[in-house]
Amino acid sequence: MPWRTALSAQAVLSQAAWVGVRLMIGYRALALGADPVFLGLLASTFALPALLVALPAGRISDRRGGTGMAFIGLISAAAGTAMLFAVPGLPFLLVASAFIGLGNLLVMVGQQTFVAHVSAKGSTEGAFGTLTAAASIGQLIGPPAATVAASLGTGGGAAPDTTLGLLVCLGFTLLGAPAYFFLRRTDGALRRKRHTVNTQPAKIGGVLKTPGMWRSLAVSGAVLVTVDLMYAFVPVWATEQNIDATAVGVLLALRAAVSVLSRLGLMRLIARFGRKALLLVSIAAAAAGLLALPLTGLYGAVAVMVGLGLGLGIPQPLTMAWVTSLTHANHHGAALGLRLTVNRFAQISLPVAMGAAAAPLGVLGIFWANAALLIGAIVVVAGSDAGPGGGTSAVDPADGS
Template sequence: MTEKLIFPPQAPMQHRNFVWVSLSCGLYWFAFSLTRPIISLYAASLGIQGIAAGLVLAVYALLPLLAAIPGGFIADRLGRTVVLRAGALLMIVSGLLYGLSAGPWILALAQLIAGLGQMAVWLAVQVLITEGPAEGSESRFATFSLYMAIGQMVAPIVSGFLSDQFGYRTVFAGYTLSSLLLMLTSWRCREESRTPDPAATAPSPSIGASARFLQAEEPVSFKVRGLFRQCLTMVRNRRFAVILLTTFISLFIVDVRTAYLPIHLESLGISNTRVGLLVAVGALSALFVRPIYPRLMAKLSFRWMLILTYGVSLMLLFAVPLLSNFYAIAALVFVTGLALGINQPMTLSMIAGATTQEERGLGIGLRLMSNRAAQLMDPLLFGFFTAFTSLRTSFLLVGVLLLVCCAFTVRLYLSSEKEPLSRARTMEKGREFQRNG
């Protein structure tokens, strides 16, 4: 009788929280996708080109790259919603700076703050969405990705139209407004009650009260050392390393699509409105991931999912330089977007299955660090290559580098299938590092 009284009211509450978290995800991606495709075009309109443009774009990922792991630690300790609201506030500040920018320095500062704020928001919503019940998680992650895809799809169209009709500063005003709405939805998000693993947190009865007091008063330096040892343990797990590499490759290609494809399209004489439509096509394809992803996961092994998504998504880099027709490029962006859209729920599912609830924030933090490493390397590589050769050749050179990275990742996963160390032993070793500091 007690169970019947307690559990039914929780289901609607969990559903409402899932909706608010998903709305926050959609608003985040709407704000991100509103500005990301036009930052490179805006920088070019200010006369910032070549390596200088690459640095302005790359600085966006600098602080997130450094703060991703500490951010996961903070999310685990202070709470996911605290990190979510702090990130939304930083996004509002960055929007105001974007509107004030008229040269490389303020634009770079806006990029720096936007990167940190967006990293915090994306970290928080990913951790919040993985805290639901294990039953139906595949469907939940796919639905979460649907909200993300809607934000990614609508924003570039709005961005292109606004920049063509009213100028870039109108787009930055829309970004600021979206960040304000995100702040409002963040206050409706709630965290699942966390029950720590007794084996990981409770000391042995034989330790005594004094030892438990010393454990509670453990110096911060010991906690930091334990944190990085735990990170090292997780990365040494080859399957977790595959997650990070897959995230890096996917985000790299997505960032090429949102940052450098618009420059290529502009060189073909395509307007900002049509550029926004093309970027939106990539997000539109992700909508089709929602119904097909659970079926693909049920029929294909992870190995073949990995090879399939790599092969299809790399087509973007190798085929774009050969195409000049708007509709041919749109078809390419749509097909490659399917593969890139699958990688998002696939890696989230793997992280949810490979970490405990107490390790979830750290796992997402490592994944975010991989994301931001991709967004740092993308403009730096393109900025370097375009200083010596054409943009079209740069697409091919970057494609070759990513192809090598994909081959290495597949080989690493194949070797992980023979790895004798089980997931349970790996996680227990990580918790032992954390306890011993």
């Protein structure tokens, strides 16, 4: 099996499980009486343990390869999902979500490091576009699969049966694990080739001081927080609008479908408009969607999800390529681990703050605060050199990064 096929299948399944679990945990928390502050805390716990692990995981992936790291992450995420069947109650939701978040972090570090290493001589935007397009297909599959299964178990009631939805997500996670056995040979060959070059281990202080690095990290964090908050708070918006769980799954699937389409044509868009222009336009589309969502009903949300699909689909592969373009090929895992650490820090701090803001303002406060965050990201991009090849002084020219 070619590595692209194996990696894409793993990314589809792992992301389907991830977003489905996020949605089901949100509904379970609401059924147990959670308020917006608790939902913000729940979103943060997905990120908390990973904040401490991303950097060492990136360094280990540089040395040992990313495929094994992704395999360990899938097993960890499966174990965390299984925990949700063991003990009821809101406090245990926080423990299980932290474990699942740790597993997802290891999967992402492993997959992204593998892609960065295998594409070191080619187009990183195209390779990351393939990975993130596969992830978006998973995001397209996960919400409807989980919500339809949950709706089938309601027995005519309004609240979804989250146990059935979580079983579907657990199945996705376990199905993604065997791809490791198809990827490890390619990863091993890449690792042996990299180790023929004597390169010092990456120092995080040096990576942070790379020109342009902080800008790429800030933009990446703002976009990823938006994805997290959307999955955490769209159920709250839907509940206020009397929109059922199946419709929510369809809306989130539409958002993912638009992201898939935008990523499949990414190389042509970059060639025509450039990385910086794409970042500016796509993030602006996401900000506009967040401003509009609290004021719309079901049909208006369709247009909002199209905007969010563009705004959350295009920036992620571009910021991954932006980060790796600033670093040596042997340090891509460390740089991507740093990117994920910054992302996780944002995921921990911002949802709690926005959840507190939502107490008096409701979901309008959450989505509008998130839109303001994206407008700040637009300002950062506007002042940067984010075009292909920009700010690459730290890169070994022989790497072709």
